Amino acid sequence: MIEVIDAERCTSCDICVNVCPTNVFDKTDGIPVIARQSDCQTCFLCELYCPEDALYVAPYADTRCPTDVVALRQTAAFGSYRRAVGWTDETRDLRGIDRSYLLFGH
Amino acid sequence: MTTNDRRAERLAAPDGSVEFDADVLVIGGGPAGTWAAVSAAERGARVVLADKGFCGTSGATAAAGTGVWFVDPDPALRETAMASREKMGGYLQDRRWMARVLDQTYQDSDRLAAWGYPYPVDDSGKSQRNSLQGPEYMRLMRKRTKQAGVTILDHSPALELLVDDDGAVAGASGLRRQKHDRWTVRARAVVIATGGCAFLSKTLGSNVLTGDGYLMAAEVGAEFSSMEFSNAYAISPAFGSVTKTLFYGWATFSYEDGSVVPGAASKGGRSAIARALLQGPVYARLDMADDDVQRDMRASQPNFFLPFDRTGIDPFSERFPVTLRLEGTVRGTGGLRIVDDSCATSVPGLYAAGDAATRELICGGFTGGGSHNAAWAMSSGTWAGWGAAGYARQLGPTRQRRLASAGSVAFRSRSNRPFEPAALAKVVQDEVYPYELNYFRDASRLEGALARLDAAWADASAADAASKDDLLRARESAAMLATSRWMYRSALARTESRGMHRRDDYPDQDVRQRHYVTSGGLDDVWTAVRSHADAVYAEAAE
Numbered sequence: 001m002i003e004v005i006d007a008e009r010c011t012s013c014d015i016c017v018n019v020c021p022t023n024v025f026d027k028t029d030g031i032p033v034i035a036r037q038s039d040c041q042t043c044f045l046c047e048l049y050c051p052e053d054a055l056y057v058a059p060y061a062d063t064r065c066p067t068d069v070v071a072l073r074q075t076a077a078f079g080s081y082r083r084a085v086g087w088t089d090e091t092r093d094l095r096g097i098d099r100s101y102l103l104f105g106h
Numbered sequence: 107m108t109t110n111d112r113r114a115e116r117l118a119a120p121d122g123s124v125e126f127d128a129d130v131l132v133i134g135g136g137p138a139g140t141w142a143a144v145s146a147a148e149r150g151a152r153v154v155l156a157d158k159g160f161c162g163t164s165g166a167t168a169a170a171g172t173g174v175w176f177v178d179p180d181p182a183l184r185e186t187a188m189a190s191r192e193k194m195g196g197y198l199q200d201r202r203w204m205a206r207v208l209d210q211t212y213q214d215s216d217r218l219a220a221w222g223y224p225y226p227v228d229d230s231g232k233s234q235r236n237s238l239q240g241p242e243y244m245r246l247m248r249k250r251t252k253q254a255g256v257t258i259l260d261h262s263p264a265l266e267l268l269v270d271d272d273g274a275v276a277g278a279s280g281l282r283r284q285k286h287d288r289w290t291v292r293a294r295a296v297v298i299a300t301g302g303c304a305f306l307s308k309t310l311g312s313n314v315l316t317g318d319g320y321l322m323a324a325e326v327g328a329e330f331s332s333m334e335f336s337n338a339y340a341i342s343p344a345f346g347s348v349t350k351t352l353f354y355g356w357a358t359f360s361y362e363d364g365s366v367v368p369g370a371a372s373k374g375g376r377s378a379i380a381r382a383l384l385q386g387p388v389y390a391r392l393d394m395a396d397d398d399v400q401r402d403m404r405a406s407q408p409n410f411f412l413p414f415d416r417t418g419i420d421p422f423s424e425r426f427p428v429t430l431r432l433e434g435t436v437r438g439t440g441g442l443r444i445v446d447d448s449c450a451t452s453v454p455g456l457y458a459a460g461d462a463a464t465r466e467l468i469c470g471g472f473t474g475g476g477s478h479n480a481a482w483a484m485s486s487g488t489w490a491g492w493g494a495a496g497y498a499r500q501l502g503p504t505r506q507r508r509l510a511s512a513g514s515v516a517f518r519s520r521s522n523r524p525f526e527p528a529a530l531a532k533v534v535q536d537e538v539y540p541y542e543l544n545y546f547r548d549a550s551r552l553e554g555a556l557a558r559l560d561a562a563w564a565d566a567s568a569a570d571a572a573s574k575d576d577l578l579r580a581r582e583s584a585a586m587l588a589t590s591r592w593m594y595r596s597a598l599a600r601t602e603s604r605g606m607h608r609r610d611d612y613p614d615q616d617v618r619q620r621h622y623v624t625s626g627g628l629d630d631v632w633t634a635v636r637s638h639a640d641a642v643y644a645e646a647a648e
């Protein structure tokens with residue numbers, strides 16, 4: 001489930017509020033809030049669309065996992081999914097490297 | 107005609123609501139809905155697309171990504187592709203439909219390439235088109251839908267259909283849940299593309315898929331087909347949501363004590379995993395993947411690795427607990443019955459595409475792997491869009507039509523008993539999740555479950571209208587409940603095992619039951635049988 005909005009990175013663009021399919025976030029005057037965490041379906045898509053890499057979705061679908069944002073910043077977790085699918089300037093080339101055709105029919 | 111003329115028109119509406127007039131309303135914005143919207147708009151229709159979530163991220167494809175049943179137009183290759191799945195599907199497919207889906211998928215894939223989808227190129231320089239990355243594909247489809255002049259309503263779940271005096275479908279209404287108001291779209295034709303029903307099991311990207319389109323369609327009298335093929339379960343790490351199963355083809359499955367689960371496999375041995383899970387935890391390790399395969403896996407499905415990288419598990423060398431999450435009709439094959447080549451349903455003005463429609467025509471009684479659902483979503487979406495646009499065009503003036511709301515359960519003031527959506531959802535889940543009820547079926551267990559579900563329906567029907575804040579959840583749980591009853595009633599009607607439908611009391615396939623089971627009804631759920639050989643589908647007018 002979604003666990004973290006990093007207030008230091010977030011620019012309050014509200015993109016996450018728009019793109020979350022299950023309407024987990026609410027707009028505020030500043031940084032959005034995680035208003036309905038239990039509705040989160042752990043799809044990781046808000047992370048992909050956050051231009052500031054300010055969101056972190058923990059991989060646990062059914063249980064909460066309070067996560068310390070300071071410790072998280074020491075890891076490579078923020079933005080890792082976005083980099084892996086090639087949705088950052090530095091990783092654009094990864095968009096076209098799908099090798100599924102070698103794996104199907106196994 | 108300028109682009110502007112082809113946009114849906116915003117009408118004056120009372121406070122707290124917005125209203126549009128359109129030729130075609132598409133409900134649902136996954137692959138099926140976006141292909142339908144683009145196709146209808148390209149035929150000159152003014153189109154509105156309403157999605158419960160955000161068109162582009164919502165639904166099973168956007169989150170998961172899909173293999174695609176894409177086969178080069180070489181007769182021998184096509185023949186092999188069609189023949190290879192017939193046994194698995196219980197010989198319920200229809201060759202003509204398989205061929206037309208392969209053709210349409212080929213053409214739609216060409217368009218995706220022209221629109222800039224970054225298909226990979228193999229070592230021989232060939233563009234490889236049998237896989238689509240979900241976020242990339244659906245971001246592109248949203249862009250193309252907008253460019254086609256379609257009005258997109260995000261976070262706007264449809265709640266009920268509108269019908270005219272003759273019972274033809276004439277629009278829908280719903281909520282704008284971030285604006286806290288209502289929407290109404292008057293339309294000449296409606297495409298249901300709301301996906302399947304995965305019963306809020308948290309299988310990847312699917313919690314928006316609660317069978318809403320089935321319920322709305324049933325309320326105007328639409329029929330379903332193959333609803334017994336609705337017990338798809340997918341493997342995921344026990345703690346996680348990522349139900350991507352391809353890579354488990356390289357896994358060894360074991361019990362707590364480390365011994366191998368006999369017969370367990372992702373393909374052709376999933377029931378052994380389910381039986382083992384009834385006894386206790388089951389673990390997997392992808393220990394058959396060599397270094398090259400591991401590298402290709404990481405490149406192909408980055409989302410598969412999120413649960414592992416974020417918990418520090420190396421899935422290739424370490425065992426991790428797995429579970430099977432119910433995907434219902436998402437990777438099942440049941441859905442709205444379609445009656446002709448344009449994906450019309452049995453109700454005038456109503457079309458169905460993607461997982462909302464039956465996929466029996468190309469999958470028979472089994473999907474899950476093999477990429478048919480994705481091919482079906484784009485093909486049926488394209489046809490439903492054309493069909494709806496054509497139907498809208500031949501309809502006379504409609505502005506003066508009197509429209510009535512078709513919604514029933516959760517809308518009617520009945521008693522003083524409140525509608526309790528969360529409790530109802532739990533009642534349904536308790537009857538459809540258990541492997542011993544749904545994976546491994548048997549008459550007495552199915553009858554017990556059905557009696558409880560029927561009682562829950564009587565209860566929900568007699569409950570008071572849901573409050574404004576609860577209305578969406580109430581309709582979702584009612585849709586799950588209705589879906590479960592068509593599923594189990596159809597499962598009882600098929601007294602054999604075929605495709606994914608597995609009866610402990612009838613373990614064999616019965617040649618005399620090579621037919622389709624039709625179902626429908628809300629207060630009284632019914633089933634009927636249609637023969638396979640005689641299943642004649644009229645050529646579309648288009």
Ligand SMILES: Cc1cc2nc3c(=O)[nH]c(=O)nc-3n(C[C@H](O)[C@H](O)[C@H](O)COP(=O)(O)OP(=O)(O)OC[C@H]3O[C@@H](n4cnc5c(N)ncnc54)[C@H](O)[C@@H]3O)c2cc1C
Nearest residue numbers: 134136137138158164165166173264301460461477479480
């Ligand atoms: C994990 C996973 C992996 C899969 N892998 C494959 C694969 O490899 N190959 C394959 O062929 N298939 C695969 N599938 C199946 C495939 O994803 C679906 O068949 C496909 O997404 C169907 O497209 P659709 O447009 O019908 O539905 P979806 O993509 O599910 O979209 C439905 C849309 O309808 C919207 N909606 C729902 N209710 C309402 C409402 N009341 N009002 C308005 N909008 C509503 C939803 O928000 C959603 O956007 C997979 C499914 C899952 C879950």
Ligand code: SF4
Nearest residue numbers: 010011013014016050
């Ligand atoms: S998308 Fe990212 S930057 Fe924008 S509001 Fe959300 S968290 Fe903040």
Ligand code: SF4
Nearest residue numbers: 020040041043044046
């Ligand atoms: S993981 Fe998915 S459901 Fe959860 S907050 Fe992010 S976008 Fe929403």
